[in-house]
Amino acid sequence: MQKEVVLFLPVDDNDRRPPTYSSFRADMVLAVSTTSLCWVDLRTGILICDNIDMLAAGTTEDALVFRFIPLPDECAMTPNPLYWSRLAEEYRTMSCLYPETIKFVCMDSYTQDHPLEKSMLTTWTLHSPLTEHWHWCKETTVCLGDLLDDLPILKDNMRLLVPSRPVISMDRSIVVTHLIVTGFESKHDQGQWEATALYKLSIDSNGATVLEIPSAGSQVLPYSQIFSCYIQEVLTLSIYSALF
Numbered sequence: 001m002q003k004e005v006v007l008f009l010p011v012d013d014n015d016r017r018p019p020t021y022s023s024f025r026a027d028m029v030l031a032v033s034t035t036s037l038c039w040v041d042l043r044t045g046i047l048i049c050d051n052i053d054m055l056a057a058g059t060t061e062d063a064l065v066f067r068f069i070p071l072p073d074e075c076a077m078t079p080n081p082l083y084w085s086r087l088a089e090e091y092r093t094m095s096c097l098y099p100e101t102i103k104f105v106c107m108d109s110y111t112q113d114h115p116l117e118k119s120m121l122t123t124w125t126l127h128s129p130l131t132e133h134w135h136w137c138k139e140t141t142v143c144l145g146d147l148l149d150d151l152p153i154l155k156d157n158m159r160l161l162v163p164s165r166p167v168i169s170m171d172r173s174i175v176v177t178h179l180i181v182t183g184f185e186s187k188h189d190q191g192q193w194e195a196t197a198l199y200k201l202s203i204d205s206n207g208a209t210v211l212e213i214p215s216a217g218s219q220v221l222p223y224s225q226i227f228s229c230y231i232q233e234v235l236t237l238s239i240y241s242a243l244f
Helices: 050-055 146-148 224-244
Strands: 026-034 036-040 045-050 067-068 094-096 103-107 120-128 137-141 159-168 176-187 192-206 209-212
Touching: 026 094, 094 159, 103 159, 120 146, 120 176, 137 146, 146 159
Parallel strands: none
Antiparallel strands: 026 036, 036 045, 045 067, 094 103, 103 120, 120 137, 159 176, 176 192, 192 209
């Protein structure tokens, strides 16, 4: 099936907000409720296709309803080639944790010429995305610099910790954001920074509490292995909950 959709992307409003990108690229695909699919551009917004269930039942594709929801104004991306060259998944993510509720996590000061110690991890909630009354709510903001300072990992001028790749937990009892923290060491003989360790950091966004810290000196693992380990933890927890 092919269907052309015109996106009403946000535009400049008398220079009162930063200019945004005029293109759309799907970074993620989410299912909302049992009737809708969402294509997510983590720099621009969400394209929602409603009535998917009617299409599956053999109804004509004219029943499909498309709607575009822009990201919160605070998350508007300025058209800087430096930021565009980086994958949006390195500092933003979304997940549908509850029916008709979408969570959005971003750490944008990390990409907007702010030092790492001033970077903020912000959680947003999109309510009622399948209606005309959708709205964003800003939930929590956590200073990444403070979190990294509290980690029991040796830090000095020769070492640097860089968080990236947020993943939102699927545990409905509490919203947890998982981050990959890469440890770099300065190599004077080469004049470069080298990745020497990789940590998985789990954060209770509500209380800004680090829930899980792997032991220092962990070996550098591919991101795919980190994600696989996270999925296995979720499956194990689900099986345990079903049994007890």
